[in-house]
Amino acid sequence: MNLLLLAGILLVAVNLRPALASVGPLVEEIRQSTSLSSSQLGLLTTLPLIAFGVISTLTPLFTRRLGIGGTLLGALALLAFGIALRYVAWLPALYLGTLCLGIAIAFGNVLLPSITKRNFAANSGFVTSLYSSGMALGASMAAGLSIPLANGLGLGWRGALGIWAIPAAIAFVAWLPQVRRLTRSEPNRSFAKAMKDLGGSRLAWQVAFFMGLQSLTYYAVLAWLPAILISRGYDASFSGWMLSLSQGMGIVGSLIIPTIAGRKPDQRGIIWFLASVEAVGLVGLIASPAGWIAIWVSLIGLVLGGSFGLALLFIVLRTRHPETATELSGMAQSIGYLIAGTGPLVFGSLFDWTGAWTCSILFLMAVAVLKLAMGLGAAAARTVD
Numbered sequence: 001m002n003l004l005l006l007a008g009i010l011l012v013a014v015n016l017r018p019a020l021a022s023v024g025p026l027v028e029e030i031r032q033s034t035s036l037s038s039s040q041l042g043l044l045t046t047l048p049l050i051a052f053g054v055i056s057t058l059t060p061l062f063t064r065r066l067g068i069g070g071t072l073l074g075a076l077a078l079l080a081f082g083i084a085l086r087y088v089a090w091l092p093a094l095y096l097g098t099l100c101l102g103i104a105i106a107f108g109n110v111l112l113p114s115i116t117k118r119n120f121a122a123n124s125g126f127v128t129s130l131y132s133s134g135m136a137l138g139a140s141m142a143a144g145l146s147i148p149l150a151n152g153l154g155l156g157w158r159g160a161l162g163i164w165a166i167p168a169a170i171a172f173v174a175w176l177p178q179v180r181r182l183t184r185s186e187p188n189r190s191f192a193k194a195m196k197d198l199g200g201s202r203l204a205w206q207v208a209f210f211m212g213l214q215s216l217t218y219y220a221v222l223a224w225l226p227a228i229l230i231s232r233g234y235d236a237s238f239s240g241w242m243l244s245l246s247q248g249m250g251i252v253g254s255l256i257i258p259t260i261a262g263r264k265p266d267q268r269g270i271i272w273f274l275a276s277v278e279a280v281g282l283v284g285l286i287a288s289p290a291g292w293i294a295i296w297v298s299l300i301g302l303v304l305g306g307s308f309g310l311a312l313l314f315i316v317l318r319t320r321h322p323e324t325a326t327e328l329s330g331m332a333q334s335i336g337y338l339i340a341g342t343g344p345l346v347f348g349s350l351f352d353w354t355g356a357w358t359c360s361i362l363f364l365m366a367v368a369v370l371k372l373a374m375g376l377g378a379a380a381a382r383t384v385d
Contacts, residue, residue, distance in 0.1 A: 005119060006127065008178050009112060012072060013134035015171045016108045018142035018164040019083050019101045020048060020219070021247060025146040025226045025240030026157040033157065034091060038227075042348035045223040047095060048102025049215070049344075052337030055106035059330045060194070068111055068118075068326075069182035073175055079104035080168035087162030106337075110329045113315040115182075118322035125262015125313060132309035133254035136247055139222070144244030147237050194327040201384045206377035207314045208332040212339030213371035214307040217278075217364050220343035221246065221300060228357045232288065242297050249298045250305025257306030258313045267317075267379035270310065275372040278303040282368065286361050307371070311336075314378050328384060343367075 023030075023044050031041060062071045082100030085093050112131055120127040142164060150160035198204045225246060226239035234242070257274070261267045281299035284292060315332060319325045350360040 002119060005115075005178060005181065006130070008175055009115060009127075009131050010134045011171045011174050012076065012108055013112060013131040014138040015076070015079065015164075015168045016105050017135050017139035018167070019079070019098075019105070019161075020045065021139035021142040021222055021243070022146045022161055022164060024223050024243055025143055025236065026150060026160060027223070027227055028230060028236060029150060029157045038348040038352050039345060042223060042344040043095070044098055045219050045344040046341045047098045048105060049219060049337045049341030051099055051102030052106040052109060053334050053341060054338075055103050056110050056332075056334035056337060057195070057330045059107055059110040060326050062107070063111070063114075063326060067179070067182060068115060069175075069179035071107055072111055073172065073179050075104040075107035076168060076172040076175055077104075079108075080165045080172060083165040083168055084162055087158050087165075089158060106333070109333050109337075110326065113312050113329045114322060114326035117316045117319065117325035121316075124316040125258050125260075128262065128313045128316065129255045129258040129309055132258060132312055133251045133305070135308075136250035136254045136305045140244050140247030140251060143222075143247050144241055147240040194324075195331065198327060198331050198384065203318060203378065203380075203382060204328055204331060204384045205335075206374050207311070207318055207328065207384075208335040209339070209374040210307075210314065210371060210378045211311040211332045211336030213336075213367055213374060214304065214311055215336055215340035216343035217367055217371075218304045218308060218343075219340055220347040220360075220364060221304065223344040224347050224351075224357075224360070225297070227351075228285075229293065231357065234293075242293065245294060246297045246301030246304070249301030250308070253302040253305030253307075254309040258309035261310055261313055262317070265381035267310065267314075268376050270306075271372065271375040271379050274303050274307055274310075275368060275375070278307075278368050279365070282361055282365050286358055307375075310375075318378070318383050320383055324384065 027041055030036065059071070066074065079101050082097045082104060085097030085100065116124055116127050146160050149155050149163060150157050155163065222243070225243050226236065229239035229242055230236060257270060261270050277299055281296050281303065284296035285300065288296070315325055315329045319328050346363060347360045350363060351357055
């Protein structure tokens with residue numbers, strides 16, 4: 001196993017979520033500072049998802065010209081720039097920086113499964129579990145540290161968002177040697193032909209919808225869980241740590257689920273397990289008996305981390321060739337994140353309309369039913385090519 005490449009992948013993975021996870025705990029401070037509505041604040045999470053949707057399908061065009069290594073290097077540079085831009089005390093810079101970092105993360109999202117298929121095919125479940133848990137680790141750190149950075153260190157919410165440009169810049173430097181090591185290969189078919197073939201595959205659409213529906217729930221929880229807890233009387237610091245706990249349990253799910261799933265030709269039993277645990281967690285979040293909130297948050301985090309790792313693993317398991325994995329990854333994440341982009345906005349808007357979070361959580365339960373249906377199709381032992 002190429003340990004140097006694996007280390008580079010993990011460093012990239014850890015940087016793909018802090019810019020997103022750092023927003024949720026700071027929502028109330030941003031609201032008070034800027035007077036933005038819940039829907040406008042939801043856009044801070046939705047904008048990157050829109051970028052994911054638009055850029056993901058186009059990623060193979062960049063890799064054909066720049067190679068996987070070069071494309072990822074450019075993405076890390078853009079990520080550091082976008083995060084730093086959010087530190088600027090100008091409201092449009094907050095949204096422009098968010099859009100830039102969303103574009104950068106989109107490239108990373110698509111290319112990590114492709115690198116796994118190409119360089120670690122024999123250990124795809126294990127490697128997927130490592131980098132998906134790395135992404136969860138980055139999210140957990142950002143969620144837990146946002147309030148201490150903003151208030152404890154006096155950085156303010158802009159500084160707490162902008163500080164994550166530093167590890168992104170470190171990842172850029174660390175990835176430089178990989179640009180020469182990752183050799184480019186000539187594509188076997190045109191980009192248009194690849195999209196046409198995948199567009200006619202029912203399995204490809206099931207993988208894409210599973211990716212989208214699990215991401216919709218993830219980003220809705222990422223954006224609004226602290227606000228839900230604050231509205232129920234918990235302080236901002238506790239609410240931020242509960243989001244961090246959720247992300248931490250996501251690490252556990254990301255480590256365990258893909259590793260187990262990678263050893264099985266059929267993953268439908270795992271889909272049923274994840275759906276059952278998610279239902280318990282969401283019902284508990286609605287009922288919210290005193291002292292039990294950490295349990296419901298942990299269950300939801302475990303499922304979301306496991307579902308995300310499984311969605312990435314489907315891209316590897318449901319294809320035969322690395323090139324097809326890149327193409328399916330682009331399609332699945334493009335369609336998936338366009339679906340996911342509606343999550344934070346709809347979730348926040350339901351609260352604006354009703355004045356309570358119950359309808360928003362019921363919305364996630366309906367999404368869970370659809371996710372179960374798509375997941376059962378994506379988990380069957382077959383390939384798109």
